[in-house]
Amino acid sequence: MHVALIMAHPDDADIYCGGSVAAWRLMGAEVTILIATDGSKGGNFNPEDLAKLRSEEAIAAARVLDANLIQLNFPDGELCQSEEFSVKLTTEVLRLKPNLLVAHAPNDYHVDHRAVSSASLIAASFRAPVLWVDPMMGNDFLPNYYVDISQFQDLKEQAILCHKSQGPGHFVEMSRVQGRFRSAQCGRLNGFAEAFRHDPIHPFADIRSLIPPPPQLKPIVVNSST
Ligand SMILES: [Zn+2]
Secondary structure, X not given: OEEEEEEOOOOHHHHHHXXXXXXXXXXXXXXXXXXXXXXXXXXXXXXXXXXXXXXHHHHHHHHHHOXXXXXXXXXXXXXXXXXXXXXXXXXXXXXXXXXXXXXXXXXXXXXXHHHHHHHHHHHHOOOOOEEEEOOHHHOOOOOOEEEEOHHHHHHHHHHHHOOHHHOHHHHHHHHHHHHHHHHHHOOOOOOOEEEEEOOOEOOEOOOHHHOOOOOOOOOOOOOOOO
16 A cells, blocks of 8 residues: 655644554555645745755654655745646656545645645546545544554654754644544543544545554443343
Protein backbone atom coordinates (compact mmCIF):
# COMPACT_ATOMS: atom_id res chain seq x y z
CA MET A 1 0.00 0.00 0.00
CA HIS A 2 1.20 3.50 -0.83
CA VAL A 3 -0.19 6.62 0.87
CA ALA A 4 0.52 10.07 -0.61
CA LEU A 5 0.10 13.11 1.64
CA ILE A 6 -0.43 16.33 -0.32
CA MET A 7 0.35 19.22 2.00
CA ALA A 8 0.76 22.94 1.30
CA HIS A 9 3.64 23.87 3.62
CA PRO A 10 6.81 22.17 4.92
CA ASP A 11 5.46 21.50 8.45
CA ASP A 12 1.82 20.61 7.63
CA ALA A 13 2.22 16.83 7.35
CA ASP A 14 3.87 16.62 10.77
CA ILE A 15 1.40 18.94 12.53
CA TYR A 16 -1.81 17.55 11.02
CA CYS A 17 -1.09 13.86 10.62
CA GLY A 18 2.41 12.98 11.80
CA GLY A 19 1.04 10.32 14.14
CA SER A 20 -0.95 8.68 11.36
CA VAL A 21 2.12 8.62 9.11
CA ALA A 22 3.81 6.50 11.79
CA ALA A 23 0.68 4.32 12.03
CA TRP A 24 0.62 3.81 8.25
CA ARG A 25 4.30 2.87 8.36
CA LEU A 26 3.52 0.31 11.10
CA MET A 27 0.82 -1.13 8.79
CA GLY A 28 3.61 -1.66 6.25
CA ALA A 29 2.49 1.17 3.97
CA GLU A 30 4.92 3.32 2.04
CA VAL A 31 4.23 7.00 2.77
CA THR A 32 5.20 9.85 0.46
CA ILE A 33 4.82 13.44 1.63
CA LEU A 34 4.45 15.93 -1.23
CA ILE A 35 4.97 19.52 -0.11
CA ALA A 36 3.46 21.98 -2.54
CA THR A 37 5.10 25.29 -1.59
CA ASP A 38 8.55 26.42 -0.50
CA GLY A 39 7.18 27.94 2.74
CA SER A 40 9.07 31.16 2.03
CA LYS A 41 6.38 33.42 3.59
CA GLY A 42 6.29 31.60 6.93
CA GLY A 43 8.30 34.10 8.99
CA ASN A 44 10.31 37.29 9.08
CA PHE A 45 13.32 36.00 7.19
CA ASN A 46 14.75 36.62 3.77
CA PRO A 47 12.35 34.47 1.65
CA GLU A 48 15.15 32.67 -0.20
CA ASP A 49 17.01 31.83 3.03
CA LEU A 50 13.78 30.73 4.68
CA ALA A 51 12.86 28.43 1.78
CA LYS A 52 16.25 26.74 2.05
CA LEU A 53 16.00 26.40 5.82
CA ARG A 54 12.46 25.03 5.69
CA SER A 55 13.45 22.51 3.04
CA GLU A 56 16.16 21.18 5.36
CA GLU A 57 13.69 21.09 8.27
CA ALA A 58 11.20 19.09 6.16
CA ILE A 59 13.90 16.60 5.17
CA ALA A 60 14.80 16.09 8.87
CA ALA A 61 11.13 15.63 9.86
CA ALA A 62 10.44 13.12 7.05
CA ARG A 63 13.45 11.16 8.28
CA VAL A 64 11.96 11.06 11.82
CA LEU A 65 8.71 9.63 10.40
CA ASP A 66 10.49 7.35 7.90
CA ALA A 67 8.52 8.82 4.99
CA ASN A 68 9.55 9.71 1.42
CA LEU A 69 9.60 13.41 0.65
CA ILE A 70 8.93 15.33 -2.57
CA GLN A 71 9.20 19.14 -2.49
CA LEU A 72 7.41 20.85 -5.38
CA ASN A 73 8.57 24.35 -4.33
CA PHE A 74 5.72 26.46 -5.69
CA PRO A 75 5.73 30.03 -4.26
CA ASP A 76 4.21 30.18 -0.78
CA GLY A 77 0.79 31.88 -0.62
CA GLU A 78 0.18 31.72 -4.38
CA LEU A 79 -1.10 28.18 -4.97
CA CYS A 80 -4.65 29.29 -5.76
CA GLN A 81 -3.34 31.40 -8.65
CA SER A 82 -1.25 28.58 -10.10
CA GLU A 83 -2.74 26.50 -12.92
CA GLU A 84 0.60 24.74 -13.19
CA PHE A 85 0.24 23.29 -9.67
CA SER A 86 -2.78 21.14 -10.52
CA VAL A 87 -1.07 19.79 -13.66
CA LYS A 88 2.13 19.05 -11.74
CA LEU A 89 0.26 17.30 -8.93
CA THR A 90 -1.65 15.10 -11.41
CA THR A 91 1.65 14.16 -13.06
CA GLU A 92 3.08 13.16 -9.66
CA VAL A 93 0.00 11.09 -8.77
CA LEU A 94 0.17 9.30 -12.13
CA ARG A 95 3.83 8.54 -11.45
CA LEU A 96 3.49 7.46 -7.79
CA LYS A 97 0.21 5.54 -8.19
CA PRO A 98 -0.82 5.89 -4.50
CA ASN A 99 -3.71 3.82 -3.12
CA LEU A 100 -4.83 6.76 -0.96
CA LEU A 101 -4.37 10.54 -1.11
CA VAL A 102 -4.45 12.56 2.11
CA ALA A 103 -5.00 16.29 1.71
CA HIS A 104 -6.25 19.44 3.46
CA ALA A 105 -10.03 19.73 3.80
CA PRO A 106 -12.01 21.85 1.30
CA ASN A 107 -13.14 24.22 4.10
CA ASP A 108 -9.69 24.63 5.68
CA TYR A 109 -8.86 28.12 7.02
CA HIS A 110 -5.78 28.64 4.81
CA VAL A 111 -6.08 29.57 1.14
CA ASP A 112 -3.05 27.47 0.14
CA HIS A 113 -4.59 24.49 1.95
CA ARG A 114 -7.85 24.89 0.03
CA ALA A 115 -5.92 25.05 -3.26
CA VAL A 116 -4.26 21.73 -2.33
CA SER A 117 -7.65 20.25 -1.53
CA SER A 118 -9.12 21.14 -4.91
CA ALA A 119 -6.03 20.06 -6.91
CA SER A 120 -5.89 16.76 -4.98
CA LEU A 121 -9.45 15.84 -6.02
CA ILE A 122 -8.55 16.54 -9.65
CA ALA A 123 -5.29 14.56 -9.40
CA ALA A 124 -7.01 11.63 -7.66
CA SER A 125 -9.91 11.41 -10.12
CA PHE A 126 -10.95 7.71 -10.22
CA ARG A 127 -7.41 6.62 -9.38
CA ALA A 128 -7.56 6.73 -5.56
CA PRO A 129 -9.80 7.97 -2.73
CA VAL A 130 -9.03 11.27 -0.99
CA LEU A 131 -9.01 11.59 2.79
CA TRP A 132 -9.28 15.08 4.36
CA VAL A 133 -7.12 15.98 7.39
CA ASP A 134 -8.49 17.72 10.46
CA PRO A 135 -7.82 21.48 10.14
CA MET A 136 -6.08 23.46 12.87
CA MET A 137 -8.27 23.19 16.01
CA GLY A 138 -10.87 21.24 14.02
CA ASN A 139 -13.15 24.17 13.23
CA ASP A 140 -16.25 23.14 11.30
CA PHE A 141 -14.83 19.66 10.60
CA LEU A 142 -16.94 16.56 11.15
CA PRO A 143 -14.63 13.52 11.17
CA ASN A 144 -15.72 10.04 10.16
CA TYR A 145 -12.34 8.34 10.66
CA TYR A 146 -10.09 8.43 13.72
CA VAL A 147 -6.58 7.02 14.04
CA ASP A 148 -5.20 6.08 17.45
CA ILE A 149 -1.80 7.79 17.63
CA SER A 150 -1.24 7.38 21.39
CA GLN A 151 1.93 5.36 20.82
CA PHE A 152 3.17 7.81 18.15
CA GLN A 153 2.54 11.21 19.82
CA ASP A 154 6.19 11.44 20.95
CA LEU A 155 7.44 10.71 17.44
CA LYS A 156 4.98 13.24 16.01
CA GLU A 157 6.32 15.88 18.41
CA GLN A 158 9.90 15.08 17.39
CA ALA A 159 8.90 15.62 13.75
CA ILE A 160 7.14 18.93 14.55
CA LEU A 161 10.17 20.12 16.53
CA CYS A 162 12.36 19.72 13.41
CA HIS A 163 10.68 22.89 12.07
CA LYS A 164 12.75 25.19 14.26
CA SER A 165 12.09 28.29 12.11
CA GLN A 166 8.35 28.07 12.92
CA GLY A 167 8.40 28.28 16.73
CA PRO A 168 7.38 24.61 16.88
CA GLY A 169 6.63 24.45 20.63
CA HIS A 170 3.36 26.24 19.92
CA PHE A 171 2.36 23.57 17.36
CA VAL A 172 3.35 20.73 19.69
CA GLU A 173 1.01 22.18 22.32
CA MET A 174 -1.83 22.55 19.82
CA SER A 175 -1.31 18.98 18.59
CA ARG A 176 -1.62 17.75 22.19
CA VAL A 177 -4.87 19.63 22.78
CA GLN A 178 -6.41 18.52 19.50
CA GLY A 179 -5.11 14.93 19.83
CA ARG A 180 -6.57 14.59 23.33
CA PHE A 181 -9.90 16.03 22.20
CA ARG A 182 -10.19 13.72 19.19
CA SER A 183 -9.29 10.70 21.35
CA ALA A 184 -11.84 11.75 23.97
CA GLN A 185 -14.49 11.90 21.22
CA CYS A 186 -13.86 8.15 20.81
CA GLY A 187 -14.23 7.57 24.56
CA ARG A 188 -10.54 7.39 25.43
CA LEU A 189 -9.60 10.37 27.59
CA ASN A 190 -5.92 9.57 28.16
CA GLY A 191 -4.95 8.87 24.53
CA PHE A 192 -4.17 10.85 21.40
CA ALA A 193 -5.98 10.55 18.08
CA GLU A 194 -5.96 12.23 14.69
CA ALA A 195 -9.24 12.77 12.86
CA PHE A 196 -10.04 12.55 9.16
CA ARG A 197 -13.01 12.75 6.85
CA HIS A 198 -13.76 10.77 3.72
CA ASP A 199 -16.78 11.68 1.63
CA PRO A 200 -17.78 8.38 0.03
CA ILE A 201 -17.82 8.71 -3.73
CA HIS A 202 -18.03 6.14 -6.51
CA PRO A 203 -15.98 3.92 -6.74
CA PHE A 204 -14.56 4.54 -3.24
CA ALA A 205 -17.49 3.98 -0.91
CA ASP A 206 -15.60 1.92 1.68
CA ILE A 207 -11.97 2.77 2.47
CA ARG A 208 -11.71 1.18 5.92
CA SER A 209 -8.94 -1.22 4.87
CA LEU A 210 -6.71 1.78 4.04
CA ILE A 211 -6.92 3.48 7.45
CA PRO A 212 -4.88 2.57 10.57
CA PRO A 213 -6.82 1.42 13.68
CA PRO A 214 -9.00 3.88 15.66
CA PRO A 215 -8.85 4.25 19.45
CA GLN A 216 -10.28 1.17 21.14
CA LEU A 217 -13.97 1.81 21.63
CA LYS A 218 -15.56 0.79 24.91
CA PRO A 219 -17.84 -2.16 24.10
CA ILE A 220 -21.52 -1.95 25.05
CA VAL A 221 -22.37 -4.86 27.34
CA VAL A 222 -25.95 -6.08 27.04
CA ASN A 223 -27.28 -7.67 30.19
CA SER A 224 -29.51 -10.53 29.00
CA SER A 225 -31.37 -10.81 32.34
CA THR A 226 -33.07 -7.42 31.95
ZN1 LIG B 1 0.06 25.00 5.98
